[in-house]
Amino acid sequence: MSGLLGGMLHPLAMPAHVLALLAIGLLIGQHEQRFIPLAAFVAGLAAGLGALASAFATTAAANVLLVVTTVSALLVALAYPVPVLVSVPLVAIAGAALGVDSPPEAISIAVAIATLIGTGIGATLAVAIVAAGTGFLGRPWQQIGVRILGSWIAASAILVLALRFVRGQLL
Amino acid sequence: MPANDAILARALASHRHRRAVASAAPLLLVLVGTSAAAHTGSASGGFVGGFAHPIFGPDHVVAMVAVGLWGAFLGAPAIWLLPIVFPLVMAGGGVLGILGVPLPGVEIGIALSAVVLGLMVALAARPPLWVAAVLVGAFAIFHGHAHGAELPPGADVVAYSVGFVVATGLLHLAGIAFGLLARWPAGRLAVRAAGGAIALAGLAFLRGAG
Numbered sequence: 001m002s003g004l005l006g007g008m009l010h011p012l013a014m015p016a017h018v019l020a021l022l023a024i025g026l027l028i029g030q031h032e033q034r035f036i037p038l039a040a041f042v043a044g045l046a047a048g049l050g051a052l053a054s055a056f057a058t059t060a061a062a063n064v065l066l067v068v069t070t071v072s073a074l075l076v077a078l079a080y081p082v083p084v085l086v087s088v089p090l091v092a093i094a095g096a097a098l099g100v101d102s103p104p105e106a107i108s109i110a111v112a113i114a115t116l117i118g119t120g121i122g123a124t125l126a127v128a129i130v131a132a133g134t135g136f137l138g139r140p141w142q143q144i145g146v147r148i149l150g151s152w153i154a155a156s157a158i159l160v161l162a163l164r165f166v167r168g169q170l171l
Numbered sequence: 172m173p174a175n176d177a178i179l180a181r182a183l184a185s186h187r188h189r190r191a192v193a194s195a196a197p198l199l200l201v202l203v204g205t206s207a208a209a210h211t212g213s214a215s216g217g218f219v220g221g222f223a224h225p226i227f228g229p230d231h232v233v234a235m236v237a238v239g240l241w242g243a244f245l246g247a248p249a250i251w252l253l254p255i256v257f258p259l260v261m262a263g264g265g266v267l268g269i270l271g272v273p274l275p276g277v278e279i280g281i282a283l284s285a286v287v288l289g290l291m292v293a294l295a296a297r298p299p300l301w302v303a304a305v306l307v308g309a310f311a312i313f314h315g316h317a318h319g320a321e322l323p324p325g326a327d328v329v330a331y332s333v334g335f336v337v338a339t340g341l342l343h344l345a346g347i348a349f350g351l352l353a354r355w356p357a358g359r360l361a362v363r364a365a366g367g368a369i370a371l372a373g374l375a376f377l378r379g380a381g
Contacts, residue, residue: 015218015329077255144251151255152336155262159332162266163322 002104002111007118010102011126016160017098020065021126023072023153024094026146027087028127029134030076037087038131042124044092048099049116061101063161063170068094070157076150079143098123217327221334224318225342230281230376231314233369235339237288238307239346240362240369244292244353249300253307254343258336260308261315268319277320278380280313285373292350292366295359314339 011017028037048061068090075082082090102123104115134146164170225231235257242253267274274280287306290296298306318335349365352358 015327015333019329019333074259077259148251148254148340151258152333152340155258155265155336156329156332158259158262159265159269159319159336160328162269162319163328163332166269166271167328 002115004114004118004121007104007115007120008122008125010104010115010119011098011123016062016065016069017101017123019073019153019157020069020094020098021123022130023069023076023150023157024091025127025130026076026134026150026153027072027082028091028131029137030079030146031082031084031087033084034131034135036084037091038128040088041091041095041127042120044095045099045120045123046095048096049102049120050099051096052100052103053113053116056100057103058100061097063164065094065097065101066157066161066164068097070154070161073150073154073157077147077154078150079147095123218330218334220323221331221336222338224321224335225338229372230285231317231339232342233372234281234284234288234310234314235342236346236349237285237292237366237369239343239348240292240350240366241288241303241307241346242343243347243350244295244362245297245300245303249303250347252300252304254340254347256304256308257311257343258340260311261318261339262336264312264315265319266315267312268316269322271320274313274316277313277316279377280310281317282373282376282380284310284313285376286370287373289366289368289370289373293363293370294366295363 011021024041028034028041031037072090072094075087099120102116102119104112104119137143137146161170225235238253238257242250245253264274288310291298291303291306322331350362353362
């Protein structure tokens, strides 16, 4: 999966990334002011993809992303009004980890760069759409649905972290 | 060889689980009119394997549905609090199971969850919210531990976990949907009868687990 379109679909093809995008999108969507955390996510994502393009890679990125996903999803489940000072670094770290954890499978530099740009666009669109959709869900039962979804994501991420620990992939 | 010990312990736990469910199968045949698929623990990984794991465990199914039924019966905020609390605490139990931390009486705890939660619905019990949350949370640990301990070694970690949690959540939602019938007198009777049936099934599971 390479090229601009392949890059756009890349975050949606990885279950761990889908969980992260959902959790971050829901968290941003619960905010009154969505633009600032969304901008922080995009900035973190750009930094992560930029680092990847500069040949920086770390296997810890996937674990960092899982931890941030867990925290974000728990905050969604609790529906706790998170201050911007907390949510901005959280989503920025998520963006950076997601970027670094998205190495392109490309055979040329041009295709690799196109793939990374596509990944950035795809991930940003996914988070923006989830956040905007969440913002529209104003009725109490809809907000409850968002919280339940948050608890499902958090539970899944917690189990994955435990499994990665047992398999020696966490530390 | 601690790894082999852990695998052996999980296999034994799975065997006990199968035996408990199998002994309750005749009652389930009567109660739900379906074949009593033993809770064997999925042999395959991925989303489908994780999704099928709770679905094909009758003891898990009835307890999850009971959580939803009770939540709907209790009304707000229990209707949303219980389905939020359960997956999170269940994940905690799942972590214990995955790490191989022994939890005594898992099968009994799972069977008791069906008995107690079914009785709560059947008796239309309305304890304080925190009591309901603690009760549901305590049973969630047993269910999570069983799922975590029976996880197939080669499973796709993320997809399996998501499938497993989503299936559990959907069972809750099925219970809530049915429990909403309690708004009407006839529906209330039907929901309480369902609670009684779940409690009876739990007794059969308990007999098998003992």
